[in-house]
Amino acid sequence: MSHSHSSKLSAIVLLAASLAGIAIALYAYLIPLTGVTGSLGALVAIFACVALAIMAFLLAVPKSRVAAISLRVVILVGLIGTFFVGLLLHQWWISVAMVVGLTGLILDMTHTSRQTRPTDS
Template sequence: MSLPLSSKSGAIVLLIASLAGLAIALYAYFTPLTGVTGTLGALVAIVACFVLAVMALLLMQVKTRGASLTLRGLILLGLAGTFFVAMLLHQWWIGVAMVLGLIGLIVDMVRPARHARLTHT
């Protein structure tokens, strides 16, 4: 049985934030005069945002509690690391996207518990 869209809203916010960070990082990497054009740091931000987007998609699909907790822990580390890279690169908008991703992760952690309580009472 598939979960309703409202229980996936946190993962959707995380996915959108990751894709926004990816777009900003790609812009910074390829556009001349951004200060990080062609740098390894911008490339790391691109890869990290892509991996976060993939993990957000996986988060929507996992069924077991253990896999969900492990994935959430990895996503949290990814968000923190990408935020740190963004601050070192002075790419503030990537940092904003990672904060929005953190909000999505928090929503995802709260929503399933609320959904489970409503269906079992």
């Protein structure tokens, strides 16, 4: 699998997880009787998932090595923070979506490290 194809696949997984997180957080924020309707925490989860979706698009764009590593670190911090927000809000599906996003990020990082590793021939 080529680097660009794998990078796009991992970005798609991260984007899908972010969009699922947006949908779940919007549901929790807007629908009555979710326990967090209109709360600041649900609003933070919405904005965090939107930021993760934007960063998923940036992950698929070719960039320098330093920029790619920096972006991955910011995405990792965003995923961990949003996972924690989902737990605090008792919105377990947001946390599940962030675990799926983490899977996409790990796919991206492992494929990149495989590309840069020297061959043993």
